[in-house]
Structures are given as structure tokens and as C-alpha cells.
Amino acid sequence: MTAFSPKLSPGERLSTILRHIAMTLLLLLFLAPLIWLLITAFKPYTELFISPPTILPADATLENFSKGWAIGGGKGITDSLIVSSISTAFCLILGYPAAYALARRFPPHGQLSFTILSLRMMPPIVPVIGFYLMFQKFSLFDTYSGLILIYTFMNLPLVIWLLSEFLRQIPKSYEEAARIDGAPWYRLFWDILLPLSKPGILTAGILSMIFAWNEFLFALVLTGEKVITLPKALASFFLFQQPNWGQLGAIGIVAIGPLLIISFYMQRALIRSFSVELGGR
């Protein structure tokens, strides 16, 4: 049970080592599809369609990355970045004040926060027909602003909830002290609350970026030729009979690369974002 104990018997030490070897093997097996994706991204075209396949590329190449960028990966990354970052900015701007009011003036796990969160439980296929008809009406179809609007809607409940949970942990005494000193509300906000809630804003912002970055159904239905986010770009290549998997693999790796790096810092928050509010009520 001790995390650091120099007095392990040789038998115990061996069993610990064996356990770690077993875990590593299990992990490699588990991640095999992703490892294969990574390998494929470095294979030249001629090596893709061999049966049985080579395990490591005999003639590794970086060409897939440049070609993948040219055939639509670049456009996908740009569009995904535009849509996810702007929608995240809107989520934070709309969500922060709401989260503050929720944290300070409403009880935790109350009816209001539950109602806001229940929007997040809805499967995206349910509102998509209504969104599509709305998009036709207001000529939002295939526009950046349309998709940004939807992603803001999609992530706002989560952002409000995460931020309000965070703000609840900041003691009220800071604000009360500032108010006694006669600080106006914007000073209170700018000089006290905002610096204190930076980690919360970062967490909520990154999660909102990730969910917008990964989203597929809304992008598929609500955009056409002009706006092509990364998941949509990837999916569109499957219309071809024999897509160049190497190039798609390269696009896929670029699509998940940033997330892999972020994930190690964000995991607890991410899990919480999926665990919304069920417990403890």
C-alpha cells in the first residue's frame, strides 16, 4: 500500500515488475488501432495496399502530411479552428456572468442548473431537423456564423456549469472586502474575480474547444461546400472507393494530436464534463 517503500522483498518486487509488464502489454493491445493509424500515416501509397500488410513502413515518408494538408486537411484545420475558437469565446462571454449569478445567488444542484444541464443530455439528432429548417429560414446554411451559433449553444450549458462550480469555491469574502472598499463592480470583476477564476476559465474553454473540434453531425447537416471542418473533411473522403489512407491517416493524426497533448492536463475536468450533475443531487 505504501507508495514508496524500499523494503520490498525480492518476490514482491518481481510481482510488481510483472504487473507493470502485463499492464503495458494490455495497454499496447488496447491502443493498437490508434498505433496502426499512426503507422499508416507514414506509409507511402504503394505500401498501403499489400496483403498481409507490413507492420512498420519499409519506406517511411512524410509526404502524406503535406499531401493531406493540400487535399483538404489544411482547410479542415483552419475551419475547425475558426469555428471552435470563436464559439468558445462566445461561450465564455455569455457563460461567465451567468455562472457567477448561478454560483452566488442560487443553491448548488438546484432546479435552474439542472435545467441548463439537461440541454446537454439531448442527443444532437433531436434538434438538428429544427436547426436545419431555421438555417434555411435565416440563410445561415453553410456559413461560419451558423455553425458558430450552434456550437455556442451546444457548449454553453457545460461552460456555465463548470464555471459556476469553480466560482463557488472562491470565497465570497474577497468580493465583500472589495465592496467595503467601495470598488465599482467592473473593478471587482476585472481585478479580483477574473484573475482568481483563470484556471476555471481555461478548463471550460479548452473543453468547449475540444467538443467543437470533434463535433460531426451538426457540421455534416448544417454546412455544405464552403465550411468544411476537420471531421467532415475526413468523412467526405469515404465517398471515394479507395481513399488514400496514408493521407487520411495523416489528417487524422493532426486532428487528434493536440487533444492527446491536452488530454494529460485536462482529464479530470473532461471526465467531470461527462459526469454532469447526476451524482450528489
Added chain:
Amino acid sequence: MASPVTIRVSSRPKDSAATVRHNRAERRATLMLLGPALTFLGLLSIWPFAYLLYASFTSYQLAIPIPTEWVGLGNFRRIFASSRFWSSLSITLIFALVAVPLQIALGMGLALLLNGLSRGREIYASLFLIPMMLAPIVVGFAWNLFLNPIYGPLNALLRGMGFQPPAWAQSPDWALPTIVLVDIWQWTPFVMVVLLAGLRSIPNRIFEAARVDGSNRWQTFVHIVLPMLIPYMTVAFVLRFIDSFKVFDVVYILTKGGPGTSTQNLAYYTYDMGFGRFDFGLAGALSIVQLVLLTVGTMSILAMVRRRGRATGSELPPVKIERVAA
């Protein structure tokens, strides 16, 4: 709520008037803070929902220029009469009632494995959690490559071992198990983390007491660990139940609902009706049916849990992920 000290110390006669004024100001501030976000969320839920309701009671066809007529409950009648609806419903339920229990069983195994480690628990958990972070489209694509019947590594390996491997996503018999497998792969680690949080919440002295009483590992697991984890399993189950109605991307990229309609769940069926055939009346009605099913399903599960909780005095735990590391 929290009246600032400045007002509390003001002279008594003015106090009540000031408090009233203060409360009114507080209320106005609350409204101004919450207003924009709630208006935005409200508009974007009510507006499309109104469209959806309207479409579901009409013969709205986008592709065919026939006049849109009020058909009442006609679309709903068409849905309940169609075998495709019932088969897609059963496929959605397979995700909820087969994939999710498997995820809980496998997640339990992984959680116990990780819990037994004295070091590196968090690193392993992080690596297992990678699939959860990724876009389902990329996950589907990775599995598409991995399971490719001709050029994929898995079938090459199986053939090398002398098996006759199936064509996975392209085979009518194996397509559904394949999609379920991908769902299990992506989401078991999440269940693992929830259960690991549960395991970490059991105080050590309980294990010690069990050991003193002479119970072996298996008895400890069945009689102590499992009952204490039931609330956590419930949380995992409810969350995954809700998410099982969202499965779409992986189906789209791996099978497009096929072969035939063998992997067409409710979400894909609705998509196909709406944006494959542009039968918005039917698709709208399908969306509403799904919403009702999901809401009723979730509510009744939660009600059941609460009733049991009141009887046994236990309640759903707040899932404290921080405990994984501790």
C-alpha cells in the same frame, strides 16, 4: 442573499428601506447576469423545437414540391407501423442494454487492476482514457483501417493463425457487433474511472476488518466491494444510457447503417429519413419519439434509483474524480 457589510452597519431606521432597495438591485443584477445566456439558450431551444413540432405534424417533404399538409398524428402512425423503426429502436437498445453492461463489467476489471497498483495508477488511467478524448470520426476511421478485411492488420494476424476471419463492418452478421465493439472500446475507460473513484472511496479499514474476519479476496469483492460500488455503477449506467442515444458518427463512418439496415440505430434512421430522403415530417416525428423515449427512460431509471436509495439509505454519489489520484 449575502448583503454587504456596508448596509448591515447603516443606521437602523434606514436599514429596511435600504435592504429593500438593495434586494431589488440584487435581483436586477442577477437578471442582467443570467439574462443573455438564458435568452440565448431559450431561443435556440424553443425556435428549432417549434419547427420540429410543426414538421412532425405535417407532410413536409423538402425534395418533392408537394404542398405541405397538416397530417395530425399521421407521421407517428407511420413510424409505429414501420418495421425499420422497431429494428432501429432495438439496435439503439442493444447499445444501452448490451454494450453498457459489458462496459461496466470490463471497466470493473480494469478498475480493480489499476487499484491494485501502488504506483503509476494515474499514468495508466490517462493512457487508457485516450480514446474518450478523440473525435468519434477519427476513432471510426482508425477502426476502419484496423479491421479492413484485406489490408488490415487484425485479419492478417488471424489468417496467419489459421482462422477464417469475418469481414467485420462489411459483413451482415458482424457489422453490429463491430460497432458495439468500437463503442465499448471508446467508453469502457470512462466507466473504469468512475468505478475507480468508487473503489478509492472505500475506506481501508473496511478491507482490514474483512481480512481480520477471515474473508478471502473473492468474498471481500462480492460482499463488500460490489455492494459499495452499486451507486457508482448506477451513475455509469445512467450516463452511458443517455449517451447510447447519441451514437451516430461511428455508424456513419464504419457502416452507413448497413449492410442493409443491420446497424441502423434510431439516430441514423432519423438522419437517413431527414437528410437522405428529405422526409422532414417523418424525421421530425422520429426526433420527438426519441426525445420522449430518452426522457421517460432516464427519468424512470432515476426514480427507481431514488426509491431504492430511500429504502436503503444510500444515494447517488457525486463522482469525485480527484479520488483516482489519491
